[in-house]
Amino acid sequence: MQHSKLPADDSPNPDALFDGVDLRRLAERIPTPFHAYSANAIRTRIAGLQQALHGFDALLCYAVKANSNLAILQLMAEAGVGADIVSSGELWRALHAGIPAQRIVFSGVGKTAAEIAEALAAGILRFNVESADELELLQRMAAELHVVAHAAVRINPDVDAQTHAKISTGKAENKFGVSIDEARRWFADSARQANVRLDGLHVHIGSQILSVEPFRLAFARVAAFWRELEAAGHAIASIDVGGGLGVRYRDGQVPIPPGDYAAAIREALAGFRGRLLLEPGRYLVAEAGVLLTRVVRVKHGERRRFLVLDAAMNDLLRPSLYDAWHDIVPLLDDARPPHRYDVVGPVCETGDTFAVERELPELHAGELVLIRTTGAYGAAMASTYNSRPLAAEVLLDRGRHAIVRRRQSLEDMVAGEQPARHWETA
Ligand SMILES: *Cc1c(COP(=O)(O)O)cnc(C)c1O
Secondary structure: OHHHOOOOOOOOOHHHEEOOEEHHHHHHHOOOOEEEEEHHHHHHHHHHHHHHOOOOEEEEEEEHHHOOOHHHHHHHHHOOOEEEEOOHHHHHHHHHOOOOHHHEEEOOOOOOHHHHHHHHHHOOOEEEEOOHHHHHHHHHHHHHOOOOEEEEEEEOOOOOOOOOHHHEOOOOOOOOOEOHHHHHHHHHOHHHOOOEEEEEEEOOOEOOEOOHHHHHHHHHHHHHHHHHHHHOOOOOOEEEOOOOEOOOOOOOOOOOOHHHHHHHHHHHOOOOOOEEEEOOOHHHHHHHEEEEEEEEEEEEOOOOEEEEEOOOOOOOOHHHHHOOOOOEEEOOOOOOOEEEEEEEOOOOOOOOEEEEEEEEEOOOOOOEEEEEOOOOOOHHHOOOHHHOOOOEEEEEEOOEEEEEEOOOOHHHHHOOOOOOOOOOOO
16 A cells, blocks of 8 residues: 555655656646656656567557657657557647657548548558558549558457457457458459558557467467468568557556567567567556646545545546546655545546545545556546646656646637637538
8 A cells, every 4th residue: 555655754755756756846836637747757668668679670659649748749759769640630749749750650440531641741651551441542542642652451360458348459349450351352452552552461459458468369360461471472561560568557467578578579470571560559658647636625425435636537537438447646744544435526427436435544625646657548538528628737857847738728728619600501
C-alpha cells in the first residue's frame, strides 16, 4: 500500500516526486485537475525498445492516438521516432511536431478519399490497408496524383490477445484487417494496381497485452505468410508488427521486457532483411503520466462513502469505458485510518466513477490525489462533457516543468458555436 511508506522526517512524500518535480508544489501553481507527463520516463521507454531491436532495420512509429499532445510528439521526433496515424488530424499534428512524412504510417478502417489524398501529398512512408475497397481507392487517388503509394496489407491473424474485449483487434470477428486468404488474392492481383506498391505486411492484435504468447502466435502467422509470398516471387520490403505492449496499471501487472518482445520478433522473422516497423502507443507514454486532482468533498451516502474529486470521466475516460483500474494515491504527510471510498467525479453520470470501494486513508476536501498511469488514452480521450473545459497538460523534465497545453478557457470551449442567425436552404 502506497500510504504506509510515509517519510520519517519532513522530506517530501516520495509519491509526490515525479521526474524530479514535487507535484504538491506544482499543484500550488497550476489549478487542478491537470495531466503531468515525465519526459524522462518517455525517453527511457523509447531507448529501451530501440536498444532491444539492435541489428534490425527498425523504425518505431508511435501510435499518436495514445497521447497526441504536440510536445509529446516533439519528444518522439527528437528521439528519431516516427508516427502511426489514424486520421488527417493526426497527420497534421505529427508533421507540425516535426516528424518527417517518411516516418509516418497510416492505419485505420475508415480512411476517406480526402485523408488518403492528404497523406499521399505529404509523401508518407506507407499505408496500412484494411479492405479491398480501400486498396482500390488508394489506387485511384495515387493515379490521380501521379504517385506510387507504398502499401502493407493489415492481416487479421485471428488470435486472441487475451485482453479487454474493447481493445482486442486481431480476432476474425473484429473489424480490423483482412484474412490471409484475402491478402493472398491481393498479392496475386497486385500487378493490376500500377500506382500501389503492395510490398508490406502489417499486424496489430490489440492493446494492453502482458504476455508474449499472443504476439508469438500472430508473428508466426505473419512470418509464414511472408515466406509463402517470397517463395511466390512477391518481395516484402517491410513488416509492421503493430503495437499492443501492455503496462503496469496495478500491482501484479508486469510489462513484457523489451528483450523478450524483440526475441519473439527475431525468432519469427529470422532471415527477414527488410524494414521492421513497430507501432507502440501505450507502452511509451502510459506510465509516464499522472492526473493530479483535489478532493472537492466527502459525501457519506446510505451505504457508501464517496470521495468526490475535481477530475471526472471527461478528463480520464478509461475507468468508465473499460472498467479500467488506476492506482489512486493521496499525497499526504501523516498517517490516517483507512476507509473504503467510491472515488467519483462531479459529472452527472453514474459511470463517472474512478474506483469502487477503494481502500484509502481518510481524506478531506482540498487534499491532493494522484491518479496514476494516465499518460496514454487519458487526455487524448478527454471531452468537455458537462461543459468542463479540457484540463491543462504539463511536461516535467528533471525538476523543471512546462505547460504544454493550457487549461481550456470558456471562450476556447465554445469556439465555433454561434446562435442560428443565418438560415439557408440546401
Ligand atoms: C491503437 C493502435 C496501436 C497502438 O496500440 P497500443 O496498445 O497503444 O500500443 C498501434 N497500431 C494500431 C493500428 C492501432 O490501432
